[in-house]
Amino acid sequence: MAHPQLLIGLMTGxxxxxxxxxxxxxSGAQPALLAAQGTALPASLRHDLLTLQAASPDEIDLAWRAGNSLSDCYADSVAALLEQAGVAAADIVAIGNHGQTIRHRPERGxxxxLGNHARLAERSxxxxxxxxxxRDVxxxxxxxxxxPAFHHAIFADAQRHRxxxxxxxxxxxxxxxxxxxVSGYDTGPGNVLMDLWIHRHRGERYDAAGAWAASGKVLDDLLARLLTEPYLALAAPKSTGRDLFHADWLDAQLAGRNDAPADVMATLTAYTARTIADAIRTTAPSxxxxxxxxxxxxxxxLLAMLGDALPGVGIASTAALGVDPDWVEAIAFAWLAQRCLAGASGNVPTVTGAAGPRVLGAIWPA
Ligand SMILES: Nc1ncnc2c1ncn2[C@@H]1O[C@H](COP(=O)(O)OP(=O)(O)OP(=O)(O)O)[C@@H](O)[C@H]1O
Ligand SMILES: CC(=O)N[C@H]1[C@@H]2OC[C@@H](O2)[C@@H](O)[C@@H]1O[C@H](C)C(=O)O
Incomplete structure (x- = not known):
C-alpha cells in the first residue's frame, strides 16, 4: 500500500x-476524505471581510488585521480537524490555503x-x-x-461526457x-444574488432548500433584462466575482420596479439556473x-430549474461520483498544494488563458 500523503485543504469562498x-x-488515484469540518466565521470578521469587498476607509489596515484574524480562525479549524481525525500536525505534509478573495482584477494584473500564511504556518x-x-495572473x-485541473484528474471519464x-x-x-x-470558466452568479436578496428582505443568510423562491413566480421581463449582462456573452477565458455581482449591480437592474420580493427571489434563482444552463449548452452541447x-x-x-433548462441531461450531485459536494473545493486546494510541492503545474492554460502551465502557489515551510 502507498505511504499516506496527508494534506489539509482550507477554503473560504x-x-x-x-x-x-x-x-x-x-496517495491514491482518488482522494480519501479522512475528516471534514465547516466552521462559521465570527460575525465581526465576516462584516470586515464584506466591507473589504467594497471600497472602505483605511482599507490597508483593515485588510491586514482581518487577514490576521482570518488566519487565527484557519489555525483553529486545522487544530479541530486534527483532533477530529486523531492525527498529529507532524504527520501532515502541507495545508493548501485558498484565502479570502477580496479583489479579483486579473485585467489589472x-x-x-487575504490571509496571513506565515501566521498560519507559525501557529499550526x-x-x-x-x-x-x-502566478497564473x-x-x-x-x-x-x-x-478544472482537479476535476479533470478525478472526475473525467472515457465513456461519458461530463x-x-x-x-x-x-x-x-x-x-x-x-x-x-478540459475547458471551463466562471458562468456568472452562483448563490450570491439569491443570498443578497433574502438577507435584505428576511435577514436570512440563504434561501434554505430554495423554499422562498419556490413560493414566487418568475418575472419573465426581469429575467430578460438580467440576461443582458455583458459578462454572460463574453468568450472564455473569463472569471468574475463580487467585483461585478454585488448589491449595486442588483439595485441597478431593479431600478424603477416594484415587484413582490418572493417573485424577485424566484427570478434570481431562475437567472442563476439559466446562466449555468446556457453556458453548458454552448460549451458542452453533447x-x-x-x-x-x-x-x-x-x-x-435551483436544481429543478437547471434540469428544466437542460432536457435530456442527467443532473446529480458529485456525491454520485463519490465526493461530497460540500468538500470538493477544499479538497481541490489540498490537491493543488500537493502539486505545488511536487513542482507540478496546477493551472489549465486553456481555461485561465495563461501563457502556459505554471506551478501555482507559494510555500511557507513549517
Ligand atoms: N440548504 C441549503 N439550501 C439552499 N442553499 C444553500 C444551502 N446550503 C448552502 N446553500 C448555499 O450555498 C452557499 C455556500 O456555498 P459554497 O460554500 O459552495 O460557496 P463558496 O465556496 O463560499 O463560494 P465560491 O465557490 O464562489 O468561492 C450559501 O451561501 C447558500 O447560498
Ligand atoms: C477569484 C476567486 O476567488 N474565484 C473563485 C470564485 O468562486 C467560484 C468561482 O469564483 C471560481 O472562479 C473561484 O473559485 C474556484 C475554487 C476556482 O478557482 O476554481
Whole structure:
C-alpha cells in the first residue's frame, strides 16, 4: 500500500459562509476524505471581510488585521480537524490555503486572497501553501477558475461526457468531454444574488432548500433584462466575482420596479439556473451528465430549474461520483498544494488563458 500523503485543504469562498476544512490522503488515484469540518466565521470578521469587498476607509489596515484574524480562525479549524481525525500536525505534509478573495482584477494584473500564511504556518507548525492565483495572473491568465485541473484528474471519464458545476457564491463549470480535453470558466452568479436578496428582505443568510423562491413566480421581463449582462456573452477565458455581482449591480437592474420580493427571489434563482444552463449548452452541447457541487447542490428549486433548462441531461450531485459536494473545493486546494510541492503545474492554460502551465502557489515551510 502507498505511504499516506496527508494534506489539509482550507477554503473560504465568495459566499463567506465560513471555513471549509478537509483532511485528505492523496496517495491514491482518488482522494480519501479522512475528516471534514465547516466552521462559521465570527460575525465581526465576516462584516470586515464584506466591507473589504467594497471600497472602505483605511482599507490597508483593515485588510491586514482581518487577514490576521482570518488566519487565527484557519489555525483553529486545522487544530479541530486534527483532533477530529486523531492525527498529529507532524504527520501532515502541507495545508493548501485558498484565502479570502477580496479583489479579483486579473485585467489589472492582480487578484487578492487575504490571509496571513506565515501566521498560519507559525501557529499550526505545518507547511502552508497559499496564494495559488497570482502566478497564473502574472502569466496573463485569469487566475480562475483553478478547480478544472482537479476535476479533470478525478472526475473525467472515457465513456461519458461530463460537466462539473460548482455553485458557490459564483458558479463555474468544468467541461470534461470523452476525448480527455478540459475547458471551463466562471458562468456568472452562483448563490450570491439569491443570498443578497433574502438577507435584505428576511435577514436570512440563504434561501434554505430554495423554499422562498419556490413560493414566487418568475418575472419573465426581469429575467430578460438580467440576461443582458455583458459578462454572460463574453468568450472564455473569463472569471468574475463580487467585483461585478454585488448589491449595486442588483439595485441597478431593479431600478424603477416594484415587484413582490418572493417573485424577485424566484427570478434570481431562475437567472442563476439559466446562466449555468446556457453556458453548458454552448460549451458542452453533447454532455451526458452534469454533476453539481458547492452549496447550490442543496437548493432543489435551483436544481429543478437547471434540469428544466437542460432536457435530456442527467443532473446529480458529485456525491454520485463519490465526493461530497460540500468538500470538493477544499479538497481541490489540498490537491493543488500537493502539486505545488511536487513542482507540478496546477493551472489549465486553456481555461485561465495563461501563457502556459505554471506551478501555482507559494510555500511557507513549517
Ligand atoms: N440548504 C441549503 N439550501 C439552499 N442553499 C444553500 C444551502 N446550503 C448552502 N446553500 C448555499 O450555498 C452557499 C455556500 O456555498 P459554497 O460554500 O459552495 O460557496 P463558496 O465556496 O463560499 O463560494 P465560491 O465557490 O464562489 O468561492 C450559501 O451561501 C447558500 O447560498
Ligand atoms: C477569484 C476567486 O476567488 N474565484 C473563485 C470564485 O468562486 C467560484 C468561482 O469564483 C471560481 O472562479 C473561484 O473559485 C474556484 C475554487 C476556482 O478557482 O476554481
Amino acid at each position: 465568495t459566499s463567506l459562509d465560513g471555513i471549509d476544512a478537509v483532511l485528505v490522503d492523496l 492582480y487578484t487578492i486572497q 507548525g505545518i507547511t502552508v501553501v497559499g496564494d495559488f492565483r497570482s 502574472a502569466a496573463g491568465g485569469q487566475g480562475a477558475p483553478l478547480v 460537466v462539473i458545476v460548482n455553485i458557490g457564491g459564483i458558479a463555474n463549470l468544468t467541461n470534461l468531454p470523452r476525448n480527455g480535453d 454532455v451526458d451528465d452534469v454533476f453539481v457541487c458547492g452549496g447550490g447542490a442543496h437548493n432543489p428549486t
